[in-house]
Amino acid sequence: MQEVMSEKHQIIIIGAGLTGLLLAQKLSNTGKDCIILEKSKGFGGRIATRRINEKGLDHGAAYFPLNNNFLKILSELSLPVIETDRGLYINGGMVQVAKKLASNLKVCKEQKVISLTHSLEKWVVGTEDGSIFECTKLVLTAPVPQALELLSQSNLHPESSHPIHSVKYTKALIFLVVLKNAPEELRLKDSNDYQAIFMNQRDLHPHGVIIQMSPDFSENFFEETDAAIISQIQLNLEKNGLSFDQIEKYELKKWRYSLPLSTYGAPFLELSPNLFLSGDGFAHPLECAQALEQIL
Ligand SMILES: Cc1cc2nc3c(=O)[nH]c(=O)nc-3n(C[C@H](O)[C@H](O)[C@H](O)COP(=O)(O)OP(=O)(O)OC[C@H]3O[C@@H](n4cnc5c(N)ncnc54)[C@H](O)[C@@H]3O)c2cc1C
Incomplete structure (x- = not known):
């Protein structure tokens, strides 16, 4: 059983996603006393590399959009960044970014x-x-709706007319596939309903493919049972050239908050004195960290 803790710090960051980790790293570099509290067993939040049969599949963000400032940070961390038309990805798994950032930080x-x-x-x-x-x-x-839930539990909920309530996210249904054979033999056509990302192209699972269902598909089927969602995905994939007979293993992953549909319009909000809300619902995580570092 985990020990119950009682600690005092100058700054506490809730969430070890990209925003929390980048911010904590900046604050620690300037000698500030700061810790991160994270609800999960790992780091990274929506940057997530799942292991199936001991081999990884990126089932959260699979790319970072091209951003030169962020590219500089990734290079400083000595991460194997691959620049593609879609964006930047990390050879060996996106979660390495989180692990590298967290390595010198205090994360509970x-x-x-x-x-x-x-x-x-x-x-x-x-x-x-x-x-x-x-x-x-x-x-x-945390993603804005989760942050608002926590604030509500704490009687700190902003009034309903506050612009923070307009920050909404797309949902994401992610289908993790391990093929029986190498993906080179696969004739999977593109579809408006999904994007297929091949893990062997990023030195991860040699037979792994991540099928990211589109925001519209995800919104339409998100509340259905897993069996119903999987049968819809099956119909869609079979129509486009992937028979379920070719699959050795699959898993469905659901993200209620995936990408912000719109952002707050500033990198953070000071909701009460010394209580700040930030994250990708506000701006790019790097921009959030840079802006917060200036005032903390
Ligand atoms: C499937 C998918 C595909 C994506 N594709 C792209 C893409 O192509 N390009 C792109 O730029 N972005 C993409 N994203 C979005 C990208 O992953 C996020 O913008 C980024 O990771 C957000 O980082 P963050 O730190 O702001 O939030 P998060 O990563 O959500 O971090 C918040 C952290 O807070 C923790 N937390 C929440 N509540 C609590 C609590 N009460 N107590 C303690 N901890 C808590 C969570 O566990 C989490 O670790 C994608 C996301 C998903 C899910």
Whole structure:
């Protein structure tokens, strides 16, 4: 069983996704005392590399959009970046970015934050296992709807007319496939309903293909049962040249918040004194980290 913790820090960041990690790295480089609280067992948030039969498949973001400032950061981390027409990807798996960024940071994993209280100029952060963390400055980087849920639980919910409520996300249904044979033999045609990403092209699972269903398809079928979703995907793939007989293993992954449909229009929001909301619902994670670093 994990030990219940009680700690005090200058700055607490909630979320070890790209925004939280880039920010923590910048703050740590300037000597600030900061920790990250992350609800999952791993780092990266929506950058995620799943292992099937000990080999990886990128089932979160599979590319980063071309961005020269971000490319510079990836190069400084000595990551094997491949520039393609679609964007930048990391040979060996996107999650390496998160692992590299987290390597010198204090990240408390499996700490789901469930309450935020302001008391005597301090923020008191409570987590699911009963741990308590105190700080003077608090940054929340979860996707906006999740951040609003936490704020609501803590009686800090912004009023319904606040522009933050307009930040919405697309859903994503991701079909992870391990083929019986090498993907070179596959005749999978493109479709408006999905994008197929071959893992052998990025030195991951040699027989792995990630089928990213489109935002429209994902929205239409997201609330159906897994069996119903898989049978819709099967119909779609068979129509386009992939028979289920060619598949050795598959898994369905659902992301309720995938990409922001629109952003807040500024890299962060100071909702209450020293309580900041940020993340990709505001701007590119690097832009968020750069802007927050200036004021924290
Ligand atoms: C399938 C898919 C495809 C994508 N494709 C692209 C793409 O092609 N190009 C692109 O630029 N972007 C893409 N994205 C989006 C990209 O992954 C995100 O923009 C980026 O990773 C967001 O980083 P973030 O740190 O802002 O948020 P997140 O990665 O969501 O990080 C937030 C973190 O907060 C944690 N958290 C949430 N609530 C709590 C809590 N209560 N307590 C503790 N921790 C909490 C979460 O576990 C998570 O780790 C894609 C995303 C998905 C899912």
